[in-house]
Amino acid sequence: MKAIAVISGGIDSSTLLYKLVKENWDVKALTFVYGQRHKKEIESAKKICKILNVKYETGDISTVRKLITKGALTGDIAPPEVPETMEHYDTLKQTIVPNRNSIFLSIAIGHAITIGATHVFYGPHMSDRGIYPDCRKEFVEKFNEAEKLANAWDEINIVAPFVEINKLDIVKLGNKLGVPYELTWSCYKDGKNHCGVCSACRERKRAFQESGIKDPTIYENESK
Amino acid sequence: MKAIAVISGGIDSSTLLYKLVKENWDVKALTFVYGQRHKKEIESAKKICKILNVKYETGDISTVRKLITKGALTGDIAPPEVPETMEHYDTLKQTIVPNRNSIFLSIAIGHAITIGATHVFYGPHMSDRGIYPDCRKEFVEKFNEAEKLANAWDEINIVAPFVEINKLDIVKLGNKLGVPYELTWSCYKDGKNHCGVCSACRERKRAFQESGIKDPTIYENESK
Numbered sequence: 001m002k003a004i005a006v007i008s009g010g011i012d013s014s015t016l017l018y019k020l021v022k023e024n025w026d027v028k029a030l031t032f033v034y035g036q037r038h039k040k041e042i043e044s045a046k047k048i049c050k051i052l053n054v055k056y057e058t059g060d061i062s063t064v065r066k067l068i069t070k071g072a073l074t075g076d077i078a079p080p081e082v083p084e085t086m087e088h089y090d091t092l093k094q095t096i097v098p099n100r101n102s103i104f105l106s107i108a109i110g111h112a113i114t115i116g117a118t119h120v121f122y123g124p125h126m127s128d129r130g131i132y133p134d135c136r137k138e139f140v141e142k143f144n145e146a147e148k149l150a151n152a153w154d155e156i157n158i159v160a161p162f163v164e165i166n167k168l169d170i171v172k173l174g175n176k177l178g179v180p181y182e183l184t185w186s187c188y189k190d191g192k193n194h195c196g197v198c199s200a201c202r203e204r205k206r207a208f209q210e211s212g213i214k215d216p217t218i219y220e221n222e223s224k
Numbered sequence: 225m226k227a228i229a230v231i232s233g234g235i236d237s238s239t240l241l242y243k244l245v246k247e248n249w250d251v252k253a254l255t256f257v258y259g260q261r262h263k264k265e266i267e268s269a270k271k272i273c274k275i276l277n278v279k280y281e282t283g284d285i286s287t288v289r290k291l292i293t294k295g296a297l298t299g300d301i302a303p304p305e306v307p308e309t310m311e312h313y314d315t316l317k318q319t320i321v322p323n324r325n326s327i328f329l330s331i332a333i334g335h336a337i338t339i340g341a342t343h344v345f346y347g348p349h350m351s352d353r354g355i356y357p358d359c360r361k362e363f364v365e366k367f368n369e370a371e372k373l374a375n376a377w378d379e380i381n382i383v384a385p386f387v388e389i390n391k392l393d394i395v396k397l398g399n400k401l402g403v404p405y406e407l408t409w410s411c412y413k414d415g416k417n418h419c420g421v422c423s424a425c426r427e428r429k430r431a432f433q434e435s436g437i438k439d440p441t442i443y444e445n446e447s448k
Contacts, residue, residue: 059291060287062287063283063286064285093377098375099333099375102326102371102374114293133374133377134373136373143374149360150363151322153317
């Protein structure tokens with residue numbers, strides 16, 4: 001069956017894409033350019049698609065960046081560095097891009113209808129749910145219901161297969177599927193290597209540590 | 225209270241804006257450029273905002289036009305002309321832009337959070353519901369619930385005040401509010417005047433006829 005996967009080039013969505021290819025979905029990957037600082041993730045997404053021989057397209061909505069500039073990923077404040085110990089909610093909340101997943105999914109659904117795809121996949125997981133409400137199961141379910149109503153003439157399903165598992169389980173799954181994690185990008189900064197200290201890097205490190213799988217990432221700062 | 229109104233420059237959203245100003249909302253208007261043929265509506269939206277002294281901004285997402293090109297408003301087929309008699313569903317369905325309202329509302333909500341607005345208004349009405357599922361009350365309600373979940377840290381309300389009234393009632397209301405309908409634009413083509421025969425023109429004509437209010441529009445084709 002025909003599907004779209006909204007991917008970012010990070011660990012979660014790269015694993016998602018490997019999983020969908022393994023399951024024989026006729027999948028097309030869609031990455032959004034929205035004025036994010038960390039453009040390296042787009043290069044990573046392209047590399048992963050090339051390896052998998054998956055159709056790939058970018059949706060460039062950077063023209064609306066000016067409308068959604070509250071967070072550290074699109075706004076004028078720098079992505080926060082976080083201490084080794086538990087990150088604080090207030091720090092992580094700076095990384096929220098207002099309504100990002102609804103925007104991405106809405107456009108992805110419009111594209112799905114255009115190309116005749118019935119499923120739209122994306123990769124939020126359990127570890128996201130504390131900070132990012134649009135990564136929670138209850139949002140996915142309600143949004144799916146709303147979008148079915150909005151597009152009553154077509155079949156549309158929004159699916160988030162990792163919404164009830166943690167990032168470490170995603171890494172374990174990806175390891176089995178052979179995901180080349182050295183090609184994926186998580187860091188919120190756009191340096192040569194992963195910075196190692198932004199919240200995305202901290203989370204990446206921890207997922208590998210907790211899963212017991214070797215982390216192939218080069219970090220500028222190797223602290224735990 | 226602070227609000228955003230998604231407006232197009234047509235009859236419905238211009239009336240909506242007049243209503244909100246009358247009700248003393250601190251409202252900002254947002255119009256989307258999405259690769260639509262009928263760019264005149266954007267000029268109309270600007271004129272209406274200028275008269276009302278309402279803040280105005282465009283959200284340019286024409287870069288994703290390539291992703292949502294199924295319908296006659298963004299795609300490669302011409303907007304259909306419709307006969308005087310009842311329009312056929314199949315003809316009108318060509319004017320659906322896949323998932324348009326979810327895309328517009330999602331971005332509008334992201335912008336509302338950015339500027340601290342709590343309400344997002346848009347102007348679908350009862351006469352739309354046959355053809356456009358994303359103009360139905362049940363969609364508005366479900367999408368509102370989904371977006372409250374997606375943006376749990378902020379207050380967000382999606383409101384569609386005309387969802388249970390017909391276009392003719394909107395014209396009656398706008399007439400009382402003094403909406404300068406001669407400045408609004410409905411036609412799906414981008415001619416000097418309204419064509420008079422596309423589905424949007426037919427609907428516009430009918431609303432004035434049925435409401436008993438004088439239609440100030442110049443139509444190229446004056447047939448009923």
